[in-house]
Amino acid sequence: MNEIPTQYNPKEVEDKWYKFWEENDLFFAKSNSIKKPFSIVIPPPNITGILHMGHALNNTIQDILIRYYRMKGYEALWLPGTDHAGIATQNVVEKQIAKEGLRRQDLGREKFLERVWEWKEKYGSNIIKQLKRLGASCDWRRERFTMDQAYSEAVNEVFVRLYEKGLIYQGSYIINWCPRCQTALSDEEAPHKEIEGSLYYIRYPFKEHPDSFIVVATTRPETMLGDTAVAVHPYDHRYKKFIGKTLILPLINREIKIIADSVVDRKFGTGAVKVTPAHDPVDYQLGKKHNLEFINIMDVSAILNENAGKYKGLDRFQARKLITEDLKTENLLEKIESYKISVGHCYRCNTIIEPYLSTQWFVKMKPLAEPAIKVVKEGRIRFHPKRWTKVYLNWMENIKDWCISRQIWWGHRLPVYYCRDCQQRDKSQTPDSNSQINLKEEPGLIVSKEKPEKCPFCGSTDIYQDEDVLDTWFSSWLWPFATFYWPKETEELKYFYPTSVLVTAPEIIFFWVARMIMAGLEFMGEIPFSDVYIHGTVRDIEGRKMSKSLGNIIDPLEIIEHVGADALRFSLMLITACGQDIFLSEEKFKTGRNFANKIWNASRFVLMNLNPEEVRVDLCVFFKKEDLSLINRWILSRFYSILKKITKALDNYRFNEAANLLYSFFWHEFCDWYLEITKADIKDKHNQVVMYKILEKFLRILHPFMPFITEEIWQRLPSPDQSIMLQPWPHVQEEMIDKKLEEDVRFLFSVITQIRNFRSLIEIKPEQKVDISVYPHTKKRLDLIQQHSLMIKNLAKVNQLQILRVDKPPRPSLSAIVEDIDIYLHFTRLIDIKKEQLRIKEMISELSAICKKKEQNIKNKEFIHKAPKEIVTKERNEIKRLKGEIIRLEKIYNELC
């Protein structure tokens, strides 16, 4: 065994075992098993993704659950896959072809999509490779992609079903428009962020009295070009008399009316609001209600169009500037106030969203939400931690319709077709209205899974498909069942659906979790999973999200490179308190690395001191048959106590608790106490068996957390039984748990600690013999010491102490000395107390003097020299430390008196 290196080297180990597991097909889950199923579907990472800490955390948790349940005897399936990530992927490929000086329009749709597929083939599985390095035990045979043929069929099926049920409709509304990506976005894809803006107060003159005016306030002055009214509150006494009057829209000189509506807040701005129905969602509602004209002033890039008069061709922000100036020169700008506004940003490119009127497809959400609310309220789906339930319910109860069409190319094309002949006919019947926007549904519209041969309305064969694609999430929300080939009723669908638990991040509760619940209930008639574990967000040490632009990314692959996947996984689990955000720094991975090394060396020690023939026994039989020493019974009891706790912790998704238990048990109980004590009598058969059995069982319960190192050591055991992955999770042996014994031993340890304390209090020369005192308060405990005097003696020996005799607590006489014991309790210490007192006193006064001096120094530095905070704090800590030292010495002094 000496050839085993003293330092654990994950690099030599991890790839080897991952290959071994894959080659032996150990991740595969059968769909015709007699075992109980346990299934998790992976939150499919984007094909453009690279593994970041969030993935590492998310997938470590899933892997722990899967490995744990696999060992517990379930048919555990972890179904992997990737998401086509519409906008993200398109953006990446657009950037790539931009290097060749091309835009996607230059290539055309078909050629461009070819390029995307090429890109996907080449880079799309990077993230999968990275997951493997993490140790993810996914069933790779079942890997899915959201644009697989079968998956796309499911998407079409769903679209058609919802359309036929009247839950999908087409309509013109104000949607979030990203002028850079040139597509519509759902509300969830356009998060609001606060930015520094201004509130512009603009004068709108009356038609009748051009010298007087109404002042309106706006944050987007350029939208005034599309104004078709000014609204005031019906009971606002300032404006009541003007309702119905006509104003002249400055710069454009169009006549607009003053209307009254109670949505207007009298207290905000001037109490009068300009109404731009085509460029603001609230104004849109007003426009509909009051029958106003909808004037669109921008094109798809947010460049002003011909409706903007002389501002045509300007970008929206240039226009804002110029309009402000023009208003100033005409003396129509009353004032500009700086003002914080909350505006939507594209979640992919961070461009400011333009509320834009266009025809899009929507899903009616209310009918889908109702059953999804019910199952959570009834507790059929549980969130962990619980608090997310409220967040979920709150969102669901206020749900809005979902805009699902996107004006990009990469994605599932809408299964919507149009008949050109029908459209021609329609056009000739209704001449173009004045309005720029066609608010009516398209004529000759056909929704069908396959392209129809001919138009069902007129029989024409001149049919073309809608250009738009579906929102990426419109495919993701089917993930828990479309991955099992729904709508086909496959064996795996029946066996693995509903899945067991979903592990995900809080930011996609709305995007994904909520929608999966709705889809599951609507299409399967059954919840998609019973438990949702929401873990925290990984942040940097200052609490910021990790992002490329901030440059604060800690790359998990780099960490794996340095300390290994096991260390990464374990460190993450140690600091992940249930659902709390994680504040990460590279330092934290040291803990995992050191722990791995500790396991490595402890195992080395055990294996070096083993007689392989002797340890091949059944632990339970051995336990019953043999008369085991206290310390052996103690470690067995401790192991099973800990096992009980860990099992409970894992069942309740308390990963940090489980990790903590594993860590402190192994390090501070098994290594620090058990092995140290056992060392003295390592040749003993009982010790060898127990030591080996504990290690062997510990490896199993550690395996879900640290799969590689546990497999490596497992394979070095005297008789490795295949892979550790195939070992059952140990049963709790209640008969070996003895709480009273645990308490007794804890007391014995405290005695030993006292011996050590004593030694550090007073310096003892190596050869010097001393009597020391321990204070067992009860007869029982004295007995305990006496019974285990040998063990204490051995431990004392490790601490270079020799113990002579022990006695009962102090009594007037020594008449009660118990014979037959070899520890003697005595109150004399072999030192000159007076001398010692003097020495300590001197030290105390010396330290006090230093303290005073330092305190004065700090004051000077702080107030006179204005030293930086860090230096002052450092000095303060130093003083604190010194004061602590003084207190310590004083204690010793008092003890000597």
Place this chain on the structure above:
RNA sequence: GGGCAUUUAGCUCAGUGGGUUAGAGCGCGUGCCUCACAUGCACGAGGUCAGAGGUUCGAAUCCUCUAAUGCCCACCA
């Protein structure tokens, strides 16, 4: 504006139905390369558990209020 969370050692955080002396890791100090491990061992210093009030024999823990910080949601132009 609504909701949620956080506040415990110098730092980062645990603390499981209220119950002996409030824990860990890192950092700090002292002594050790003791034949598993210096990625280690032993020992030590360091806490009015944010503040106030309440319930209780007993509160870091339960209740109320206050303060600070962070996150999410919301159409206030």
